[in-house]
Amino acid sequence: MQVTEPSKAVIEARGLHFRAGASHILRGIDLTVEQGEVVALLGANGSGKSTLVRALVGINTPSEGTVRLLGEPLGTGRRSAAVDWSRIGYVPQRAGAGGGIPSTAQEVVASGLLHGRRLRLPRGWRDQVEQALEQVGLADRVRDPVHLLSGGQQQRILIARALVREPDLLVLDEPVAGVDVASQEAFATTMERLVDGGLTVLVVLHELGELEPLVSRAVVLRHGKVVHDGAPPRARNDHDRVGHRHQHPHADDNALDTAETRAFDLEVRP
Numbered sequence: 001m002q003v004t005e006p007s008k009a010v011i012e013a014r015g016l017h018f019r020a021g022a023s024h025i026l027r028g029i030d031l032t033v034e035q036g037e038v039v040a041l042l043g044a045n046g047s048g049k050s051t052l053v054r055a056l057v058g059i060n061t062p063s064e065g066t067v068r069l070l071g072e073p074l075g076t077g078r079r080s081a082a083v084d085w086s087r088i089g090y091v092p093q094r095a096g097a098g099g100g101i102p103s104t105a106q107e108v109v110a111s112g113l114l115h116g117r118r119l120r121l122p123r124g125w126r127d128q129v130e131q132a133l134e135q136v137g138l139a140d141r142v143r144d145p146v147h148l149l150s151g152g153q154q155q156r157i158l159i160a161r162a163l164v165r166e167p168d169l170l171v172l173d174e175p176v177a178g179v180d181v182a183s184q185e186a187f188a189t190t191m192e193r194l195v196d197g198g199l200t201v202l203v204v205l206h207e208l209g210e211l212e213p214l215v216s217r218a219v220v221l222r223h224g225k226v227v228h229d230g231a232p233p234r235a236r237n238d239h240d241r242v243g244h245r246h247q248h249p250h251a252d253d254n255a256l257d258t259a260e261t262r263a264f265d266l267e268v269r270p
């Protein structure tokens with residue numbers, strides 16, 4: 001009889017399917033992310049990237065399949081209680097940090113320190129919040145209501161909210177969409193330091209951009225399936241190439257010919 005060792009993977013998804021009404025959005029995803037990896041999740045608009053990360057962090061309940069996070073099974077309700085959510089930071093896609101409620105940057109970032117049964121802020125939370133805001137270059141906005149910040153600044157507030165926990169796993173859904181180049185560079189520098197310290201990252205991206213040197217592996221989705229899991233595409237070179245189409249069409253499930261998938265076809269496929 002074969003004895004299976006307990007998994008050391010930080011994320012382990014097996015046979016994931018997700019259906020919403022008549023749509024079959026995830027079609028049998030297997031994904032493993034090991035400790036210390038920086039994995040980029042790529043693919044055309046509508047290929048299922050956000051649906052997948054939402055399933056991985058317990059927001060979407062898969063129709064079939066299993067997820068383990070930090071070695072613990074992710075179920076619903078009590079069954080996911082074994083997962084230590086304090087070790088996981090999640091930045092959703094283009095959510096806006098204000099949510100229509102006029103809270104300050106400090107309050108939004110501090111809410112990242114609350115999780116599971118912790119309903120009170122820990123001692124020293126103000127310093128932790130300030131440090132997290134410093135990491136995204138917004139320490140001077142600590143008292144500002146977030147709904148008055150720009151879209152890119154709000155996105156950076158959400159990154160600070162995820163970082164304030166000092167997580168072991170960061171799941172980021174297009175974290176730098178709408179963020180200016182200087183802030184993307186600052187974000188990449190912060191990530192580099194955290195990854196050097198052992199952080200594991202799963203990040204949805206349309207272009208590797210400033211994070212390119214950090215990305216150890218790329219997973220490409222197409223129509224809800226993994227079509228590549230391995231070396232990252234050399235997107236930057238492709239973008240520099242004369243004739244590269246910089247238009248990234250907002251397309252549906254049928255659109256395969258995006259810049260991302262063509263870059264992948266050109267650079268990665270053997």
Ligand SMILES: Nc1ncnc2c1ncn2[C@@H]1O[C@H](COP(=O)(O)OP(=O)(O)OP(=O)(O)O)[C@@H](O)[C@H]1O
Pocket residue numbers: 020021023025043044045046047048049050051052252253
């Ligand atoms: N709850 C839902 N009900 C119906 N359709 C859904 C639901 N969630 C996602 N979809 C559909 O599933 C497909 C995949 O969506 P998803 O947001 O995962 O794509 P994506 O790869 O993240 O795209 P983008 O690059 O545009 O962010 C889309 O066609 C979307 O409309």
